[in-house]
Amino acid sequence: MAATEPLVLGIETSCDETGIGIVRGRTLLSNTIASSMDEHARYGGVVPEVAARAHLEALQPAIEAAVAEAGIGLDDLDAVAVTSGPGLAGALMVGVGAAKALAVSLDKPLYAVNHLVGHIAADILAGDEVEYPTVALLVSGGHTSLLLVRDLVSDVELLGETVDDAAGEAFDKIARILGLPYPGGPEIDRAAATGDPTAIRFPRGLSRASDMAEHRYDFSFSGLKTAVARWIEQAEAAGTPIDTADVAASFREAVVDVLVTKALDACDRFGVPRLLLGGGVIANRRLREVALARAAEAGVAVRIPPLSLCTDNGAMIAALAAQLMATGHAPSTLAFGADSTLPVTEIQVAGVTA
Amino acid sequence: MPSTGASASAPIPTPRPSEAGGGRREDLPAELARRGPGTLDDVILGIDTSLGTSVAVTDSDGVVRAESSSDNPLGHAEAIGSLLTTALTDAARGPIGQTGAGEPVVLTHVAAGMGPGPFTGLRVGIAAARAFALGRGLPVIAVPSHDAAALAVFLGRALADPFGDVPRFAVVTDARRREFAFSVYDGIDDDGIPVRVEGPLLTPRDRIDDELAALDAERRDVTSIPASMIATLAARAAAAGRTLAGPEPLYLRAPDVTLPAARKRVGV
Numbered sequence: 001m002a003a004t005e006p007l008v009l010g011i012e013t014s015c016d017e018t019g020i021g022i023v024r025g026r027t028l029l030s031n032t033i034a035s036s037m038d039e040h041a042r043y044g045g046v047v048p049e050v051a052a053r054a055h056l057e058a059l060q061p062a063i064e065a066a067v068a069e070a071g072i073g074l075d076d077l078d079a080v081a082v083t084s085g086p087g088l089a090g091a092l093m094v095g096v097g098a099a100k101a102l103a104v105s106l107d108k109p110l111y112a113v114n115h116l117v118g119h120i121a122a123d124i125l126a127g128d129e130v131e132y133p134t135v136a137l138l139v140s141g142g143h144t145s146l147l148l149v150r151d152l153v154s155d156v157e158l159l160g161e162t163v164d165d166a167a168g169e170a171f172d173k174i175a176r177i178l179g180l181p182y183p184g185g186p187e188i189d190r191a192a193a194t195g196d197p198t199a200i201r202f203p204r205g206l207s208r209a210s211d212m213a214e215h216r217y218d219f220s221f222s223g224l225k226t227a228v229a230r231w232i233e234q235a236e237a238a239g240t241p242i243d244t245a246d247v248a249a250s251f252r253e254a255v256v257d258v259l260v261t262k263a264l265d266a267c268d269r270f271g272v273p274r275l276l277l278g279g280g281v282i283a284n285r286r287l288r289e290v291a292l293a294r295a296a297e298a299g300v301a302v303r304i305p306p307l308s309l310c311t312d313n314g315a316m317i318a319a320l321a322a323q324l325m326a327t328g329h330a331p332s333t334l335a336f337g338a339d340s341t342l343p344v345t346e347i348q349v350a351g352v353t354a
Numbered sequence: 355m356p357s358t359g360a361s362a363s364a365p366i367p368t369p370r371p372s373e374a375g376g377g378r379r380e381d382l383p384a385e386l387a388r389r390g391p392g393t394l395d396d397v398i399l400g401i402d403t404s405l406g407t408s409v410a411v412t413d414s415d416g417v418v419r420a421e422s423s424s425d426n427p428l429g430h431a432e433a434i435g436s437l438l439t440t441a442l443t444d445a446a447r448g449p450i451g452q453t454g455a456g457e458p459v460v461l462t463h464v465a466a467g468m469g470p471g472p473f474t475g476l477r478v479g480i481a482a483a484r485a486f487a488l489g490r491g492l493p494v495i496a497v498p499s500h501d502a503a504a505l506a507v508f509l510g511r512a513l514a515d516p517f518g519d520v521p522r523f524a525v526v527t528d529a530r531r532r533e534f535a536f537s538v539y540d541g542i543d544d545d546g547i548p549v550r551v552e553g554p555l556l557t558p559r560d561r562i563d564d565e566l567a568a569l570d571a572e573r574r575d576v577t578s579i580p581a582s583m584i585a586t587l588a589a590r591a592a593a594a595g596r597t598l599a600g601p602e603p604l605y606l607r608a609p610d611v612t613l614p615a616a617r618k619r620v621g622v
């Protein structure tokens with residue numbers, strides 16, 4: 001029984017959410033999240049040291065809350081799982097230290113896994129059958145990655161990623177330029193509600209024909225950020241009133257357009273009629289709308305896990321470990337650390353090859 | 355009891371692994387007499403990552419059952435799991451010097467070194483102590499890491515000269531960024547706990563000697579904190595019903611943040 005439906009507790013501390021998840025196989029028992037987002041608000045972005053301090057504070061109560069919600073005892077667990085990377089090194093280390101100690105304390109196996117692949121694994125907790133291969137677009141304040149998933153536990157390929165800012169960071173930075181609070185995503189969304197997305201034609205990063213050879217599936221948002229700032233400066237210099245709604249809507253459209261265009265291009269090029277969306281920026285209503293509409297035209301089925309599983313969480317980490325166990329992967333050794341730049345091809349870290 | 359040095363009722367030197375021999379509580383009548391009932395069976399797991407990474411299992415009377423450490427000032431997250439496993443395995447063999455299969459130790463407390471120390475490493479040990487304790491349903495005892503270093507100084511002195519005094523001294527550790535962290539100690543109290551009269555505080559490296567001269571404290575640079583001292587101190591605090599540190603790590607610095615600058619001009 002434990003082989004196919006293992007009971008796993010997952011610990012996720014790669015950014016500003018302390019996530020503790022408990023799953024039994026593909027069944028979600030608890031998705032407990034303590035966020036330090038409010039503490040970062042006055043800095044306009046995630047401050048690594050603030051995040052790491054908050055993880056240490058939140059960890060123990062979050063584990064206790066998750067165990068209580070799941071109605072299990074820690075002794076019942078079949079394994080402990082933890083994010084080894086990618087993410088903020090100091091933040092990751094809190095989770096790694098805790099996970100190792102918990103596993104040794106309980107004398108249970110430990111699975112150290114990849115955060116990005118965890119985002120893909122979140123989908124299996126949604127309840128229905130998940131088909132592979134799929135293209136996956138993961139968009140958050142920490143990452144913007146386009147992946148080709150042939151198999152969740154053994155074959156994930158990085159097609160492209162951002163070469164500068166993550167999409168969520170771009171939202172935060174533009175919000176700041178427009179005088180809107182942090183986090184920028186929902187603020188830009190709100191400001192854009194009454195704006196005209198076609199009012200200003202902002203550039204689509206890495207989308208020119210000349211970019212297609214090297215950066216077909218990569219993203220860049222720093223040029224877009226500069227273009228928005230320049231547009232505002234020019235308007236101010238000319239004394240023209242700035243329509244914040246139009247700027248917000250046009251900026252958002254540029255981001256959404258490039259994300260969806262590249263994702264659907266990947267589906268087309270690899271002959272994969274499935275697209276999985278993940279990451280906190282998926283909360284952006286316009287991104288979901290455009291993705292669904294254009295995917296439907298292209299004959300691509302879109303999967304969007306519930307939002308609580310799209311943002312960073314421990315349940316996705318537990319789910320990935322449960323799948324690794326169900327497919328016969330041996331646990332990780334204790335000899336691993338936090339790897340802030342862990343490549344997506346390393347689905348499990350420090351695994352013993354059978 | 356005098357506030358400095360070791361007297362008849364002062365703490366018993368904690369045998370280091372090499373000195374432990376086959377003896378255990380039999381060698382420690384004074385300590386036994388001092389302890390109330392109910393604390394004798396305490397077995398404490400100590401963890402400190404404020405400098406290197408150190409894990410130890412000690413009995414409440416200070417006998418070290420196992421100690422497993424890495425002096426590497428980095429790599430705490432990498433090292434902590436294996437050090438825990440090693441310490442628990444060694445402790446299961448019984449008191450150091452005893453042979454035979456032994457059986458898993460039944461721990462009663464987990465003690466965590468709370469710093470000061472470089473933050474990213476320091477947090478690994480505290481997180482590990484809390485998670486380990488949660489897994490076994492044990493209480494966590496927070497111990498200032500400098501206090502443990504000070505206890506090592508007192509115990510080392512007591513071994514060398516049971517009736518000698520330890521002059522007022524400062525535990526000095528690297529705090530990075532051209533600063534030291536220091537705490538000043540003046541004697542050890544009736545509970546066997548070093549008396550901290552100043553600190554922990556930060557000071558620029560080039561000012562430490564002036565600072566300590568003004569405090570009339572002898573400088574003792576410390577580059578590792580033995581987890582056995584963390585555990586021993588925790589046992590003494592527990593026996594005396596005292597709290598040595600709060601739940602917050604001894605960061606001594608506000609988090610480093612760069613407030614967003616005013617909007618930068620990109621040039622029209």
Ligand SMILES: [Zn+2]
Nearest residue numbers: 140142279312
């Ligand atoms: Zn994420």
